[in-house]
Amino acid sequence: MDRTYPVSGRDHEAWLSGASDALADGPVAGVIPFSEPHVLAAAMLAEELGLPGPGVRAALTSRNKVAQRELFQRHGLSQPAFHVARGVESALAWVGTSWPVVAKPISGSGSLGVRIVHDESELRAWFEERATEDPMLIEEYLDHPEYSVEAVTDRGSVVFSSVTAKTTGAPPFFVETEHRIPAEQDADELLRGVVQALGMGSGILHLEYRDGPGGPRIMEVAVRTPGDYILDGVEAALSVDLYDAVVAVACGERPHRIQPSHGAAAVWFPTPDPGTVVEIVGADRVASHEGVVKVEIDVEPGSSVNPLRSSMDRVGVVIVRADTSDELEARLKVVREELVFRTVPSGEDE
Template sequence: MRVAILDTPAALSWDETKAAMGPGDRGYPVTGTDDEGWLAAATAALADGPVDGVVAFSEPHVVAAALIAEELGLPGPGVRAAVVSRNKLMQRELFGRAGLAQPAHFHARDADAAAGFAAGRWPVIAKPLSGSGSHGVQVLGDESELRAWAAGHGDRETFLVEEFLDGPEVSVEALLVDGEVRFSNVTDKTVSGLPFRVELEHHVPAALAPAVRAAIERVLIGVTTAIGLRTGVVHLELILQAGGPSVVEIAARTPGDYLMDVIEAATGVDLYDAVIAAACGLPLEIGKSRPDVASVWFPTPAAGTVESIEGAESIDRMPGVVKIEIDVLPGDEVHPLRSSMDRVGMVIYRAPDRDGLDDLLTAIRSRLIFKIR
């Protein structure tokens, strides 16, 4: 197939993008990253020929991709599911009506109202209604922290305040075709401490009891049914509680944090191929060919200026290491870890079992050294 890539002018100019493009592939620059900008670029792409499938790869273009797929009569999540996946409050309303377990929450229009809900519930979580990568999401311990957060997010008219649920965090990566789950995976994660709770590691598959896994599968069906998702990949985040999984949120797009690469490293399932096949109405060929476990680790050096980075090349040659990326250079600034946008790189690695995975990470940590001023 020929590929039409809609992205920012900067991303289309990257060497990595150019190297990935084959004969006949073409990039279409998006001048504004709102829905209108994505749709304008899609109009240019549609003028150049028929389209066999539409895939939303990242959060900002979920709605535009669903609109185009529906307009062309192609498989997709559906506009309703796409819109709901982009709004955390809409999700809370639908999940509540469906009887799904989720945190107590409040739609706040100002700090006074938010403080009224939070009284007696501290700590609470404040979050914008849309967004990704944990950007703007923060655990708040008292009213002064809440008011400081609200003052720093004054560009947002309203926001969510939710009870803080403490428990193991997992995610579900699933592919649906016509509302039927054709593939699912459960990932467990290690997150940073309060107040930002940014993912530091993802492990595939999650080490869970069969009853817990079955409960997660039931929640997956309940959530995708509630939002009306038809065809496409989803990323569902859950917190495990004594009474069962509690829903954090769902995204109707490919998961971030290299999770599709980690799933392939552990199972041999090429989710990229499967997502494209589903979007084009082609038969799916999903068969697990590997019984390994795999992880992605995001190093978290101290904030400051990078002086040097050591060990990346030797790590790349280590048995079990699938891929390493370092996203900073000497002279770059490392920011405090508040969201996934503050990360400095990642390592994907695999082993036959979880003990082997942990031993490999210990060796990787000992070799990768960031010298920070």
């Protein structure tokens, strides 16, 4: 039987408090973080209870982008050049004339606060928006294709991995609008280096990187389940239930059904024009098509569609699978043509 416990906030302390209530009800077989705010609390509890987990060092590192950059630099892993800026003047001195750069908070998820900045005025405006004394991360901008690795580790050994190719929206926010699984990429060496550097124990790892002429370069890593329905896409494409695998390793068991099949899937996020939704056409028809495994619409007529600045601005998702990449392209083309969100600019008559 499922049981839930109220949590008073999204911070680390709130999750620890809620977990204490759960622990009072009896023995725990495993602890799993499913979102960024859970990561550190879950790792601490797993270690306290003597249960498998990624490890507190891996959890702390994954929650702090500066810690990641410093760790990967010490281990000689390829990544963008970076600077920890404690103010805009420090950032400007490091950038010099090497525009554009990526500016990001040292923690967070869903692309919140991450920005491509092209000149001094944009960087100053970005710092003013933050209104904090916390250090910020300024990085070399890499204009290369983006990928992620979804991997399950069992006591430090990688027992499954797959690579996801990403399509992103327009600058300066570059929000992901589509995932393709599997990508034709060999990221095994990069993955091994990251697992070793983190001291990763048991759990799931979501590693993002860009691949250019100089080879793959790490963008960031998280030791939690990825968002964006990527695990659903992996199951649709490869018939591997990574939720089941994560539960198994968290409970000290060997994951089963971990041998992938040969297929392909796309996770597509429609991006209608900003404004007010007046009509949504084709959702039921698309859901009935062969190969469509999920259609989720998060808006309705009268809802507002915001400009795509983060994953929180999406309006829905469609997951499509096929046996081959050509068949997937054909199915996805039909979905794109038939699922239509009609909007009008906000404030105009509908």
